[in-house]
Amino acid sequence: MSEQRFSNVYQPKEWETQLYNEWEHGGDFSPVGTGPSFSMVIPPPNVTGELHMGHALNVTIQDIMARFKRLNGFRVLWVPGTDHAGIATQNVVDKALQARGTSASEIGRDAFLDNVWEWKHTYGNRITKQIRRLGASVDWHYERFTMDDGCKQAVTNHFIALYKKGLIYQGEYIVNWCPKNKTALSDIEVEYKEFKGHLWHMKYPLTSDKNQFICVATTRPETMFGDTGVAVHPDDDRYRDLIGQTVRVPYTERDIPIVADRHVDQTFGSGAVKVTPAHDPNDFDIGNRHNLARILVMDESAIMNQNAPKQYQGLDRYQCRKQLIKDLQADGFLVKTEDHVHNVGTNTRSGEVIEPYLSKQWFIDMKKLTQPAIDAVKSKSITFVPERWEKLYFEWMENIRDWCISRQIWWGHQIPVWYKKDNPDEYIVAECSPGDDYVQDPDVLDTWFSSALWPFSTLGWPNKTDLLANYYPTALLVTGYDILTFWVSRMITMGLFNMDNIPFNHVYIHGLVRDIHGKKMSKSVGNVINPLDIIDEHGADALRFGLAALCTKGGQDIKLSMEKIQASRNFTNKIWNFSRFADMCLNDGTNPIDPMTRPTPVTEIDGWILDRLNQTIETVTHHLNDYNFAAAADELWEFTWNQCCDWYVEGIKQHKAESLPVLVFVCFQTLILLHPFMPFVTEAIWKNLSKHPNISEDHLMDTIQHAQWPVAVAIENNQRIKDFETTFNLIREIRHLIKTANVSTKNELTLTLSHPDSTTQTLLLNMTPLIQKLTKVTYCNVQSHAPEVDVPHTQSVASTIEIQLILPNVDVASEKNRLEKQLSQLQQQHHNLNKKLTNEQFIQKAPPAVVEKVKKEADNITSEIHSIETQIAKFA
RNA sequence: GGGCGAUUAGCUCAGUUGGGAGAGCACAUCCCUUACAAGGAUGGGGUCGCAAGUUCGAGCCUUGCAUCGCCCACCA
Numbered sequence: 001m002s003e004q005r006f007s008n009v010y011q012p013k014e015w016e017t018q019l020y021n022e023w024e025h026g027g028d029f030s031p032v033g034t035g036p037s038f039s040m041v042i043p044p045p046n047v048t049g050e051l052h053m054g055h056a057l058n059v060t061i062q063d064i065m066a067r068f069k070r071l072n073g074f075r076v077l078w079v080p081g082t083d084h085a086g087i088a089t090q091n092v093v094d095k096a097l098q099a100r101g102t103s104a105s106e107i108g109r110d111a112f113l114d115n116v117w118e119w120k121h122t123y124g125n126r127i128t129k130q131i132r133r134l135g136a137s138v139d140w141h142y143e144r145f146t147m148d149d150g151c152k153q154a155v156t157n158h159f160i161a162l163y164k165k166g167l168i169y170q171g172e173y174i175v176n177w178c179p180k181n182k183t184a185l186s187d188i189e190v191e192y193k194e195f196k197g198h199l200w201h202m203k204y205p206l207t208s209d210k211n212q213f214i215c216v217a218t219t220r221p222e223t224m225f226g227d228t229g230v231a232v233h234p235d236d237d238r239y240r241d242l243i244g245q246t247v248r249v250p251y252t253e254r255d256i257p258i259v260a261d262r263h264v265d266q267t268f269g270s271g272a273v274k275v276t277p278a279h280d281p282n283d284f285d286i287g288n289r290h291n292l293a294r295i296l297v298m299d300e301s302a303i304m305n306q307n308a309p310k311q312y313q314g315l316d317r318y319q320c321r322k323q324l325i326k327d328l329q330a331d332g333f334l335v336k337t338e339d340h341v342h343n344v345g346t347n348t349r350s351g352e353v354i355e356p357y358l359s360k361q362w363f364i365d366m367k368k369l370t371q372p373a374i375d376a377v378k379s380k381s382i383t384f385v386p387e388r389w390e391k392l393y394f395e396w397m398e399n400i401r402d403w404c405i406s407r408q409i410w411w412g413h414q415i416p417v418w419y420k421k422d423n424p425d426e427y428i429v430a431e432c433s434p435g436d437d438y439v440q441d442p443d444v445l446d447t448w449f450s451s452a453l454w455p456f457s458t459l460g461w462p463n464k465t466d467l468l469a470n471y472y473p474t475a476l477l478v479t480g481y482d483i484l485t486f487w488v489s490r491m492i493t494m495g496l497f498n499m500d501n502i503p504f505n506h507v508y509i510h511g512l513v514r515d516i517h518g519k520k521m522s523k524s525v526g527n528v529i530n531p532l533d534i535i536d537e538h539g540a541d542a543l544r545f546g547l548a549a550l551c552t553k554g555g556q557d558i559k560l561s562m563e564k565i566q567a568s569r570n571f572t573n574k575i576w577n578f579s580r581f582a583d584m585c586l587n588d589g590t591n592p593i594d595p596m597t598r599p600t601p602v603t604e605i606d607g608w609i610l611d612r613l614n615q616t617i618e619t620v621t622h623h624l625n626d627y628n629f630a631a632a633a634d635e636l637w638e639f640t641w642n643q644c645c646d647w648y649v650e651g652i653k654q655h656k657a658e659s660l661p662v663l664v665f666v667c668f669q670t671l672i673l674l675h676p677f678m679p680f681v682t683e684a685i686w687k688n689l690s691k692h693p694n695i696s697e698d699h700l701m702d703t704i705q706h707a708q709w710p711v712a713v714a715i716e717n718n719q720r721i722k723d724f725e726t727t728f729n730l731i732r733e734i735r736h737l738i739k740t741a742n743v744s745t746k747n748e749l750t751l752t753l754s755h756p757d758s759t760t761q762t763l764l765l766n767m768t769p770l771i772q773k774l775t776k777v778t779y780c781n782v783q784s785h786a787p788e789v790d791v792p793h794t795q796s797v798a799s800t801i802e803i804q805l806i807l808p809n810v811d812v813a814s815e816k817n818r819l820e821k822q823l824s825q826l827q828q829q830h831h832n833l834n835k836k837l838t839n840e841q842f843i844q845k846a847p848p849a850v851v852e853k854v855k856k857e858a859d860n861i862t863s864e865i866h867s868i869e870t871q872i873a874k875f876a
Numbered sequence: 877g878g879g880c881g882a883u884u885a886g887c888u889c890a891g892u893u894g895g896g897a898g899a900g901c902a903c904a905u906c907c908c909u910u911a912c913a914a915g916g917a918u919g920g921g922g923u924c925g926c927a928a929g930u931u932c933g934a935g936c937c938u939u940g941c942a943u944c945g946c947c948c949a950c951c952a
Contacts (some may be wrong), residue, residue, distance in 0.1 A: 265951055273952045511879045563901050568916045581911035841932035850895055
């Protein structure tokens with residue numbers, strides 16, 4: 001009984017976990033065979049993270065490609081792993097400690113690191129379990145972590161190699177300092193946000209004459225204690241005479257020079273700018289040009305330090321600003337206050353306002369590294385999909401800045417630099433400590449430093465492994481455009497540096513998942529759709545298909561809605577029931593059917609569906625090779641639902657036995673085509689159907705994953721495809737007439753179809769049973785010309801075939817009205833076509849095929865107009 | 877300031893050698909027909925952002941404009 005194998009609704013929960021376990025423990029995700037290799041590395045999610053829609057999209061796309069390639073006989077290796085995510089993880093663990101009444105700083109570095117490792121062991125597999133729920137066919141045997149021993153070795157090797165080539169240096173520069181995390185950040189970890197602030201104009205008195213002033217404008221008055229100059233434009237007539245003189249910084253005993261510098265914009269503010277080289281990157285440059293001193297006035301938490309006047313020491317930067325404004329006003333230094341909107345850098349992670357801060361950090365000299373990486377993309381050794389992202393890549397790489405790689409946190413790869421205890425200026429770069437008289441640099445490396453090595457560190461580098469030999473370069477990298485600069489560009493750069501070869505051939509860059517209004521999903525807004533909730537409720541396949549169907553060629557951001565997911569859920573159920581129908585038909589079968597062998601069609605509609613299947617195989621294969629997931633998904637939807645279910649299944653119900661082999665074959669082929677998108681439901685059906693006693697398992701794999709991707713053969717009969725299109729048009733029109741006449745098909749209806757052409761008559765005669773079945777008309781006659789009918793009837797024309805449907809009664813007025821409306825539509829179409837055909841230029845210049853097509857259309861419409869006119873005339 | 881992308885049905889979006897304006901959802905009407913009501917059938921709905929140009933012909937190519945979104949730069 002079919003009920004034993006198929007419930008009437010697909011229940012994902014009954015299948016997904018069990019199937020995934022079978023797959024994983026059955027070794028189904030391991031590379032096998034002798035086919036060409038296809039490898040990917042997963043963009044490692046944060047080890048403490050939780051699965052969000054971005055992961056779901058990213059993993060879905062990769063899994064579609066992995067399964068597609070596996071079905072095509074490739075040796076697929078997809079390497080999973082997680083990222084240690086320095087600052088993010090450190091924050092999470094520190095927060096947890098604080099909730100327990102202690103903190104990282106209280107317990108100290110070693111104890112803190114023990115805590116993070118413990119945390120990693122407790123929660124590190126949460127995200128990997130969640131990835132499993134998506135159905136990801138990653139090979140867990142090769143799972144990696146960016147701080148495991150292999151990655152550690154890779155990082156150290158890489159650092160030393162760069163250092164030896166003089167590409168890593170230590171320097172004192174203005175960096176982006178986060179006072180909350182007390183660490184430097186790289187430029188791309190800073191997000192600029194618009195803030196409503198003020199522009200304060202204040203007077204600095206001349207040393208030579210306290211009654212004269214120069215007025216400077218600033219948004220950050222608290223940095224004035226670090227001022228070591230005032231800059232004006234050399235051509236500015238207002239200040240020309242003051243250049244070279246000195247002014248006294250209020251509340252200090254320091255006199256600072258007025259210098260001329262072309263960087264100054266005469267039209268902004270007062271045209272004179274205070275120069276604070278230790279707290280502003282531009283001022284740092286100006287200071288260098290004019291040999292100005294650098295004075296830090298804050299500590300690492302942005303608290304005013306001993307270089308500020310006593311009364312401000314110990315205040316944080318904002319308290320200080322507030323007090324200082326009061327004081328400046330009281331003491332007559334404040335000239336005016338303007339409202340000023342400006343962009344302020346913030347920490348991408350914590351949101352804290354960045355303090356430009358002078359400090360000693362490690363940098364990579366990127367300019368010397370990028371050229372091969374630029375060339376690799378220019379020469380198309382690496383291709384970006386969509387191609388337009390190359391522009392952003394070149395823009396970034398051609399204006400590359402040095403990469404600040406040191407971070408003043410504890411969780412991460414500690415920098416392999418050892419300072420002599422009694423002389424910190426003396427240091428050695430090495431994997432291990434040179435001796436007890438050395439101490440290691442306390443800083444760790446930027447998380448992206450290890451991520452940059454991911455495509456080869458996961459395959460064993462720096463050791464020469466078989467994995468590397470077999471799977472590097474990887475075939476494809478799938479990622480979002482938001483980390484193109486953070487990650488993709490650096491993998492290419494470092495891949496070429498270490499491996500002398502690109503890390504991947506193709507980069508597929510997808511959009512970001514947003515809510516239906518295009519807004520970023522965020523917990524505070526409350527518009528988050530949690531992928532795990534979706535999987536619980538509707539199954540992983542519904543989520544996957546929904547996401548893939550939105551993943552269009554242009555790589556636009558994806559606006560996700562519950563409605564879209566529900567539609568996909570309905571589709572999974574449709575596939576389930578299509579198969580359930582096949583299963584039911586098998587019950588009546590007499591001989592075992594081999595579902596993998598292409599059967600010879602017995603009936604016309606069987607031949608038709610096989611041809612349509614071929615078209616679908618070809619289109620879907622093309623779209624997947626083209627990374628056009630939405631188009632592939634659309635095609636599969638159209639074929640499965642509209643062609644197979646709506647037309648084919650309904651069409652064979654009158655000859656199920658004859659069509660059974662084709663039905664079964666088409667069903668299995670369709671399952672394979674759908675499998676990359678919907679691994680669970682297709683496997684569930686596969687296993688169910690395989691168990692049917694009338695299925696021969698001789699050529700059947702025990703899992704759909706090991707099946708062979710369908711191969712398209714030549715279309716057998718193009719005319720037949722057209723004939724069925726004509727028939728379906730006709731059926732639609734007849735149904736429309738029945739519906740419009742508001743007549744029940746429980747009555748015995750009589751239909752006459754007329755066409756002068758004998759081939760068409762033959763077609764109609766052949767299709768009569770189908771037409772009767774699908775329109776529920778009892779009698780159907782085929783004629784060369786529409787007969788005179790003197791009983792109530794309704795009439796129309798479709799694909800130039802005249803339709804007459806006898807009715808119990810008819811409303812002549814509305815019937816006439818309907819025909820006239822149809823006539824006017826046809827006349828409009830005819831008019832448009834005729835306009836073209838009477839245009840000499842069109843006839844001369846348009847391709848003959850186009851002209852021919854238009855002529856034929858016009859002829860058809862003329863014929864239809866004639867039919868309708870005749871029909872209307874009968875009412876006269 | 878520079879760059880990229882978007883603008884097509886009520887909503888979300890497809891639409892490449894330029895030649896028929898389409899899908900899903902939503903909506904309306906009818907139908908529990910033995911695969912599926914998470915379903916079936918039928919239907920309504922669009923001057924393809926605006927303007928000009930190229931062309932026999934433009935949703936598609938060129939130019940300009942408008943609106944929205946994102947990225948980079950950061951005038952203190």
